[in-house]
Amino acid sequence: MPRADGRETDMRAGRIVAVVVGAVLAVVGLAAVAGGGALMAVHAVARDGAGYYQSPTERVDTPTAALAARLELGADLADEVVPERPVGTLRVRAESVDGSALFVGVAPTRDVDRWLAGTAYERVDQVRYGPFRTETHLVAGDEPAGAPAGQAFWVATATGAGSQELTWPSERGDWTVVLMNADGRTGVAADVSVGAKTGVLLPLGAALAVAGLPLLAAGVVIMLIALKGTAPPDLAADREPAVVPGSYPVRLDGHLDAGLSRWLWLVKWLLVLPHLFVLALLWLAFVPLTIVAGVAILFTARYPRAIFDFNVGVLRWTWRVCYYGYSALATDRYPPFSLASDPAYPADLTVAYPQRLSPVSCSSSGGCWPFPTTSSWPCLPAAGPVVGAGSRTSGAWRLAGWSAFSWSWRRSYCCSPAATRSPSSTSSWV
Numbered sequence: 001m002p003r004a005d006g007r008e009t010d011m012r013a014g015r016i017v018a019v020v021v022g023a024v025l026a027v028v029g030l031a032a033v034a035g036g037g038a039l040m041a042v043h044a045v046a047r048d049g050a051g052y053y054q055s056p057t058e059r060v061d062t063p064t065a066a067l068a069a070r071l072e073l074g075a076d077l078a079d080e081v082v083p084e085r086p087v088g089t090l091r092v093r094a095e096s097v098d099g100s101a102l103f104v105g106v107a108p109t110r111d112v113d114r115w116l117a118g119t120a121y122e123r124v125d126q127v128r129y130g131p132f133r134t135e136t137h138l139v140a141g142d143e144p145a146g147a148p149a150g151q152a153f154w155v156a157t158a159t160g161a162g163s164q165e166l167t168w169p170s171e172r173g174d175w176t177v178v179l180m181n182a183d184g185r186t187g188v189a190a191d192v193s194v195g196a197k198t199g200v201l202l203p204l205g206a207a208l209a210v211a212g213l214p215l216l217a218a219g220v221v222i223m224l225i226a227l228k229g230t231a232p233p234d235l236a237a238d239r240e241p242a243v244v245p246g247s248y249p250v251r252l253d254g255h256l257d258a259g260l261s262r263w264l265w266l267v268k269w270l271l272v273l274p275h276l277f278v279l280a281l282l283w284l285a286f287v288p289l290t291i292v293a294g295v296a297i298l299f300t301a302r303y304p305r306a307i308f309d310f311n312v313g314v315l316r317w318t319w320r321v322c323y324y325g326y327s328a329l330a331t332d333r334y335p336p337f338s339l340a341s342d343p344a345y346p347a348d349l350t351v352a353y354p355q356r357l358s359p360v361s362c363s364s365s366g367g368c369w370p371f372p373t374t375s376s377w378p379c380l381p382a383a384g385p386v387v388g389a390g391s392r393t394s395g396a397w398r399l400a401g402w403s404a405f406s407w408s409w410r411r412s413y414c415c416s417p418a419a420t421r422s423p424s425s426t427s428s429w430v
Contacts, residue, residue: 016282016339018226019310023285026219030288032212039205047197052091054195059097060134060179061189062122065145067136069124070109071175087170088198094179095163097189101182103148103159104166111153112176118143120186145184170196223289227306249352254323257331257346265329275321275335282314298359308353313339316349323347 048054060067073086096102119141126135149159155175156168159182181188293307320335322328323346331346341348 015226019223019285019289020281022219022222022224022226023281023288024219025215025222026288027284029212029215029217029219032208033216034212036205036208036210036212039201039208043201043205048195050197052089052195052197053201054091055193057093057191057193059189060192061097062136063187064120064122064138065184065186065188066116066119066121066148066178066180067124067188068112068116068121068179069127069177071106071170071177073170073175074172083200084172085170085198086172087196088200089196090166090168090170091195091197092158092166092177093163093193093195094158094166094190096161096181097191099161101159101161102164102188102190103157103178103180103182104164105148105154105157105159105178106166106168106175107151107153107155107178109174109176111151112178115151115153116145117141119145121145145180147182147184148178148180149182220288220292223285224292224306227289227310249354251350252319253346253348253350254328254330255346257333260329261332264332265326268325268329271334272321272325275317275337278337279314279318279321282317286311286314297357301356301359303354303357305353310339312349312351315351316341319349320345320347 042053046053071087090106092104094102094104116139119139121139121141122136123139124134124136127133128135148154149157155171156166158164158166179188179190179192289307290311293303293311296302296304296307317335317339320342324331324333324335328347333345335347336342336345341350
């Protein structure tokens with residue numbers, strides 16, 4: 001569809017699909033690179049002198065005879081899927097709070113359940129950190145457990161007074177780690193730390209990073225190729241629509257339609273679902289493209305025109321759906337499936353293309369990314385009170401909604417690479 005200045009900016013469905021595919025590849029690649037980098041960082045800084053990834057020492061206690069934590073290490077999976085040492089070498093350190101002798105052991109779950117049948121103990125379901133807490137459930141019983149060290153089914157044990165350390169080369173199967181007093185009496189309280197030594201993290205992290213980089217690069221290239229040619233080259237600055245001095249380069253339009261249906265709003269949540277699905281994919285492309293644009297601005301002081309037109313189109317499409325839907329309910333005309341401006345539709349968004357942007361301002365304010373910056377904070381308090389003004393069914397409510405959205409879009413523009421100055425806190429409607 002031609003724009004007001006006579007140029008074609010709408011994208012064909014094939015190009016939009018290519019942009020979305022590229023965005024998916026870029027996001028998956030970025031996630032793989034980030035995950036791989038995180039694993040390699042953990043490998044580099046989180047190990048102790050013996051090569052173990054060790055948890056902080058935390059206090060655990062139970063009024064019963066034992067604490068039991070189940071470890072399901074691929075018992076139901078094929079041998080080819082589970083490595084020989086699923087978690088490497090497991091290390092458990094424990095020290096009784098009152099100095100009495102402790103017992104720590106690892107055994108098959110079926111043997112532990114059979115031995116503790118009829119004895120009251122706590123089974124650990126989940127361990128959380130930040131802050132540390134355990135989720136457990138009580139297994140009822142009234143029989144004494146007896147001394148655990150005399151049982152023959154343990155595959156690894158540590159027992160005695162003072163600090164105890166159990167090490168166990170993990171194996172595939174269904175296992176349970178048990179913490180008890182050495183004499184089997186009730187009331188267990190100990191400071192416990194768990195660690196593992198494995199050689200999986202570094203190669204896994206490197207593999208993720210190596211696999212993610214080509215995906216990331218391919219996604220960015222596909223998006224740029226798909227956008228290439230959607231906007232003509234800028235041959236001269238005077239070909240752009242002139243911005244009136246003193247006016248803000250973002251204009252958000254909304255016209256209240258007359259004769260709105262009394263009942264259509266009840267089903268608009270269903271009618272907008274196709275738009276929401278498409279917009280979710282478009283926003284998936286919007287984010288990485290904005291990052292690419294930010295990098296381009298840092299080095300060239302220009303917002304790549306094709307990316308600019310696509311991003312503005314996504315914002316425009318979003319605004320039309322919001323205007324039709326429950327953000328305003330100000331029109332019953334179904335929004336077009338288009339990135340291009342449609343002067344015939346009662347809601348529109350126009351953004352003047354910035355010929356040149358300051359890389360210094362872009363990098364120092366964080367304005368290269370689609371998130372709030374310090375320069376946009378003054379506008380945030382202004383939008384909040386306006387949203388709640390008026391009643392839900394009155395024209396005043398709708399007008400208040402328009403004003404709030406105007407500030408919101410201007411703030412988004414200020415937070416993007418297209419911004420050259422802070423948004424004003426005023427709104428005009430036609």
